[in-house]
Amino acid sequence: MTLEEQAKSQELQTLETIETEITYQVDxxxxxxxxxxxxxxxxxxxxNINSSISEGLHSANMTFPYPEERVRIFIERNKYRARNTGSTANVWAIRESVQGPVIGLFALDPCKHREEFYTCTRDTYEPSTVPSLKTISGAAEAQAQKESISASVTNSNVTSTEPIEPTKSLVTEADQQEWLSCSSFGxxxxxxxxxxxxxxxxxxxxxxxIARPVFGFERVHGECWTENTASRRVMEKSGMRSATGTPVFVPKFNKVKDIAHYIFDTSVHDP
Incomplete structure (x- = not known):
């Protein structure tokens, strides 16, 4: 490897390190x-292991087989957001070690849905019960993690699902007292x-x-197909409560499918 190649490699490694500085340790x-x-x-x-991921998501873009070029575009888009928007990322890779291979994805996106999705007025707000989260080795690590999250809140903006523009305020001043600040996760x-x-x-x-401490979301929505019992169990075990789902027509399946809808009202007292 030439000196120029070594320098380039080190530069890329440094960039990767910087971009992964905000790391959340779940367990x-x-x-x-x-x-x-x-x-x-x-x-x-x-x-592309099988069609289970495509069948579990209603996004028309999540096809099976899934093109490699779309993967490249997705990763580049999210890296661009992390580097250039000055905002906290809202799409994360799930890993079993910080430098280990990706095993999944988790995303928190802002939504402004009003009555057509679910009535999210302030009078419907009911702080949810949070299941106990185990920490690795005690209170010191838990406190350090809390402080890390609090530090990342400073001057952070919620980012949209688009590659460049940060999301503007979810509600106007006029209706801020009536409507909750909401997110949906995938x-x-x-x-x-x-x-x-x-x-x-x-x-x-x-x-x-993350939803409340980092982004200020007061309510989080989750959805899955009604027949997807595994995802329903995930949301129920996570402390979410069932709400009325709305059937939707899914173009990639060419049929209407029933949706199970869950909500979680965050609290300023969440651990």
């Missing part, structure tokens, strides 16, 4: 980090690690430790 062996260019091949492989996990309780821990952590 002893579960971490949320930024996505990296080096994740491309593994994400592509996971999304996820997928490799079929190779499903059934191990990973997503229950990630969702519980995300809706209680």
């Amino acid at each position: 002893q062996d579960i971490f949320l980090t930024h996505f990296r260019h080096s994740d491309t091949a593994e994400v592509y492989r996971i999304l 996820y997928w996990v490799s079929p190779e690690v499903s059934g191990r309780g990973i997503m229950t821990k990630v969702v519980t952590y995300g809706i209680s430790q």
